[in-house]
Amino acid sequence: MSMYQKLIDKEATMSVVGLGYVGLPIALAFAKHIRVIGFDINAERVEMMRNQIDPSEELEAKDFEGCDITFSADPEDLKRAQFHIVAVPTPINPSNHPDLKPLLGATRTVAGALKPGDYVVYESTVYPGCTEDDCVPVLEEVSGLSFNKDFKVGYSPERINPGDKVNTVETIVKVVSGSDESSSEDIAKTYELVVKAGTHRASSIKVAEASKIIENTQRDVNIALINELSIIFDRIGINTYEVLEAAGTKWNFLKFSPGLVGGHCIGIDPYYLTWKSNKLGYNARVINSGRHVNDAMGAHVGKQVVKKMLEQDKNPLESRILVMGLTFKEDVADIRNTKVVDVIRELQSYSIAVDVIDPFANPSEVGHEYGFDLTEKPAEGAYDAVILAVSHEPYRGMTETDFEALMKDDKGILADLKGLLRGQIKRLNYWSL
Ligand SMILES: NC(=O)c1ccc[n+]([C@@H]2O[C@H](COP(=O)([O-])OP(=O)(O)OC[C@H]3O[C@@H](n4cnc5c(N)ncnc54)[C@H](O)[C@@H]3O)[C@@H](O)[C@H]2O)c1
Numbered sequence: 001m002s003m004y005q006k007l008i009d010k011e012a013t014m015s016v017v018g019l020g021y022v023g024l025p026i027a028l029a030f031a032k033h034i035r036v037i038g039f040d041i042n043a044e045r046v047e048m049m050r051n052q053i054d055p056s057e058e059l060e061a062k063d064f065e066g067c068d069i070t071f072s073a074d075p076e077d078l079k080r081a082q083f084h085i086v087a088v089p090t091p092i093n094p095s096n097h098p099d100l101k102p103l104l105g106a107t108r109t110v111a112g113a114l115k116p117g118d119y120v121v122y123e124s125t126v127y128p129g130c131t132e133d134d135c136v137p138v139l140e141e142v143s144g145l146s147f148n149k150d151f152k153v154g155y156s157p158e159r160i161n162p163g164d165k166v167n168t169v170e171t172i173v174k175v176v177s178g179s180d181e182s183s184s185e186d187i188a189k190t191y192e193l194v195v196k197a198g199t200h201r202a203s204s205i206k207v208a209e210a211s212k213i214i215e216n217t218q219r220d221v222n223i224a225l226i227n228e229l230s231i232i233f234d235r236i237g238i239n240t241y242e243v244l245e246a247a248g249t250k251w252n253f254l255k256f257s258p259g260l261v262g263g264h265c266i267g268i269d270p271y272y273l274t275w276k277s278n279k280l281g282y283n284a285r286v287i288n289s290g291r292h293v294n295d296a297m298g299a300h301v302g303k304q305v306v307k308k309m310l311e312q313d314k315n316p317l318e319s320r321i322l323v324m325g326l327t328f329k330e331d332v333a334d335i336r337n338t339k340v341v342d343v344i345r346e347l348q349s350y351s352i353a354v355d356v357i358d359p360f361a362n363p364s365e366v367g368h369e370y371g372f373d374l375t376e377k378p379a380e381g382a383y384d385a386v387i388l389a390v391s392h393e394p395y396r397g398m399t400e401t402d403f404e405a406l407m408k409d410d411k412g413i414l415a416d417l418k419g420l421l422r423g424q425i426k427r428l429n430y431w432s433l
Helices: 003-008 023-031 043-050 075-080 101-111 130-143 181-192 205-236 240-247 269-279 285-295 297-311 340-348 363-370 400-406
Strands: 014-017 036-039 069-072 083-086 119-122 152-155 174-176 199-201 320-324 353-357 385-388 413-416 429-432
Touching: 003 181, 014 023, 014 075, 014 101, 023 036, 023 069, 023 083, 036 075, 043 069, 075 101, 083 101, 101 119, 101 130, 119 130, 119 181, 130 152, 130 205, 152 181, 152 205, 174 181, 174 205, 181 199, 205 240, 205 269, 205 285, 205 297, 269 285, 285 297, 297 340, 297 385, 297 413, 297 429, 320 340, 340 353
Parallel strands: 014 036, 014 083, 036 069, 083 119, 119 152, 174 199, 320 353, 320 385, 385 413, 413 429
Antiparallel strands: none
């Protein structure tokens, strides 16, 4: 009997290892059809999920209803599962090299529970070759079993977009791959249980790994080009959004906007590819340049705001700035690798007093991660400049009058990183990327 058949007959159980932004939605989606064990090393998060609370704040209690799922922080429980999905973080270290500690740690945990006939499918974003060259040897060594003889492996990248309620696990075509033909088929059919949009069967695990990493690399490089253009246009004295609007009337002009590239996907994944490329003796110049430009944007924004203040005879040493929005993108609570912090650090390097507000970020997480406190309520009439850094929903309806109420005087600067208020600001000094 195939693994797929065993899963739907509930003769086999699925485990999902790592229940974050990626793991929990996929675990719950499967648990509506088959039996699932949701495993995470963080016992506190597991306890929350037992109480139908998503620690990542993406899902609601109703999403846990009707699910055949057991949450556990005990690796012993994984022995009851035969089809393991691994969805743990794949961060970079301070030198921008892949940090495989969580991935290999989770692999060791799964290997300790591995039995003949089991499947292990990775969803974490990695460089091509990581599954077979880095993870499989650990699975073999710890379990004492043989790859493709005793157990099969697959790779199926996750393509969800945090905060996006339209493009979800169910509606995005899922790329799947297996270590041989039968596992590829079994893995595809298993995912088709939950992915209504269907699957794309990649010809190999490496092809599937590469497909994911280039989605985010392509985006990163394209945004970097627009960011570079915005630096050039700033010097020329024209607005980037106005240029993009004009160029965008051509059918094949790609629609990207300037901005800060943060978070733990687009700003991180390209480093996995450049690292692999370097190992193979090729310096990926275009990708590295894109990373360089995007990583420097926070400091660029900070400097531009200081210049605008000097133009208005404002002394940075006596200035106070309000930064609106800290998370890495709009309408999410995730503050990891947010580049708004680079803007704040740049301003602080000029001894400017900076207040930061965010309706979604968790204040204690901000304190823990970045060492400063969020301001609860902005002070009216107190600021020399306001930086609208993240276009959170509560900020989207704000008018010039709202911003004027925050400014110290009529020389206030409004830096609108997303160009939201372009054409609407008549009295304040307006700047956008
Ligand atoms: N968040 C996204 O939108 C997104 C989209 C596509 C791909 N990805 C990729 O998916 C992977 C997971 O990302 P995420 O955003 O879900 O991460 P996350 O940080 O939200 O969650 C990871 C979970 O894994 C747990 N964990 C860490 N080490 C573990 C271990 N050894 N054993 C068991 N559990 C462990 C953590 O406690 C946490 O609950 C990453 O490779 C990421 O690049 C993420």
